[in-house]
Amino acid sequence: MKSNKILSILIAAIALIGAFLFIRIFMEDAEMIKTDAALQNKVISPMIYYSTFLLYAAVIIAVVLSLWSLIRNPQNLKKTLLGLGVLGVFLIVAYFMSDSNAVLDTQGVVLEGGEAGTTSNKWVGTGIWYSIILGGIASLFFVYDLLKGLIKS
Structure with a gap:
């Protein structure tokens, strides 16, 4: 109190x-x-x-x-480390799926700092792919939970 x-x-x-x-x-x-x-x-x-x-x-x-x-709570530590490991694997997959191509504006001109091969382009692409992968997995679990709820009803 x-x-x-x-x-x-x-x-x-x-x-x-x-x-x-x-x-x-x-x-x-x-x-x-x-x-x-x-x-x-x-x-x-x-x-x-x-x-x-x-x-x-x-x-x-x-x-x-x-x-x-x-x-x-060491049991939670194991679960957390396993979860971080899985997220790390997804990050590695996203990194290899991304590219470092030039970033173009709507007229097709390369933006300043967006030249082909830059590290920032690679990591931005990695972030986009990482979001897509995690969003896809979340969507699958959402549909699974929805179907499971419909079947139990």
């Missing part, structure tokens, strides 16, 4: 700080914010730093708690 109270106070403090920074932005003239760099740094930069801090804190807390949970 005490940890819930501490957590509620922490959440309220985070919200109040965010609200204060947000209100500071709206207290200034919108046109002045667009044109005055000093005002931007004074009003908008603290909100950006605060948001970035909260993002990093959330990621670190999520990773640490996940690792702690895995360490405390």
Whole structure:
């Protein structure tokens, strides 16, 4: 019960700080914010730093708690490592399916930085193929679950 109270106070403090920074932005003239760099740094930069801090804190807390949970439960550690291995295999398959051809715009002109053979082209293609593979597998499981539900009914 005490940890819930501490957590509620922490959440309220985070919200109040965010609200204060947000209100500071709206207290200034919108046109002045667009044109005055000093005002931007004074009003908008603290909100950006605060948001970035909260993002990093959330990621670190999520990773640490996940690792702690895995360490405390070795059976879940095996399942997680197996799942990561399977995802790694899919990533390797996607990497070999992708190409590093030139990236063209609608007129057929090679975009800046999109020349044939660049590493970024290869990894973008890998990301696209990886998404397609995982989406296809998710779709198959969705259809399987749907059919299983229809058969049981």
